[in-house]
Amino acid sequence: MRAELEKPVIDCPDPRGLAAFYARLLRLRVLENAPDWVVLGRKEGMRELAFQRVEPWVPPTWPDPDQPQQMHLDIRVDDVDAVEALALSLGARRAPGSPEVGYRVFLDPVGHPFCLVHGSAPVDDPRIGFDTSR
Template sequence: MALAKLDVVVLDCPDPRALAGFYAAVLGGTVEEESGDGTWVDLKVPGGPALAFQRAPGFVPPRWPAPDRSQQFHLDLTVADLDAAEQGVLELGAKPLDADDRERTFRVYADPAGHPFCLCAC
């Protein structure tokens, strides 16, 4: 028997509203501000766990790959068409982190706040 159930994945960032908007454009869903002052914003994702975004003063984004500023975690997002999804996330402000290997079934990016995430072919 499980001791707990995953409720939400929380990402620290400098601008919760902006980062929630980025992921809403990528994943769909509804952005809901919980705090009233922009320090906490939820993204209710259809058919999946929620994402939340928390303002972190002095936020320093991870580097990928870099042992001195470890990524700590990343999101894997499944897509039907890697090229189309890549174009979409780049237009939304993502930055490629590993543009060298185009033959793999996944590609690594940083969201606008610098968190690594992967687009993975399904």
């Protein structure tokens, strides 16, 4: 038996618009492009991030504790200041109360939180020490 994560799918009001933001931020290519569904990846066959239209759209209200963020993306960067400048130029905004140590929290153009993670990674391979046999 085989089970592999293919991609996260992000709900949004405009899949093409939000996919364009992440494609430029993460240097990904558009692999599938329909009005209600867009898939991004580094190369053909690598379906890594998808966006689907949801109506009516209700944006996240993070950091409001009454409606949790539900999910967010951690994006590891080597130059946090340069990537922050790029993210802001593409329409992201800094989240209120974002920390400065280890990661910075932003909201994408429709309000999904994402983190720019910087500094040393805790381990080279995150699967080390994780038992998948259970």
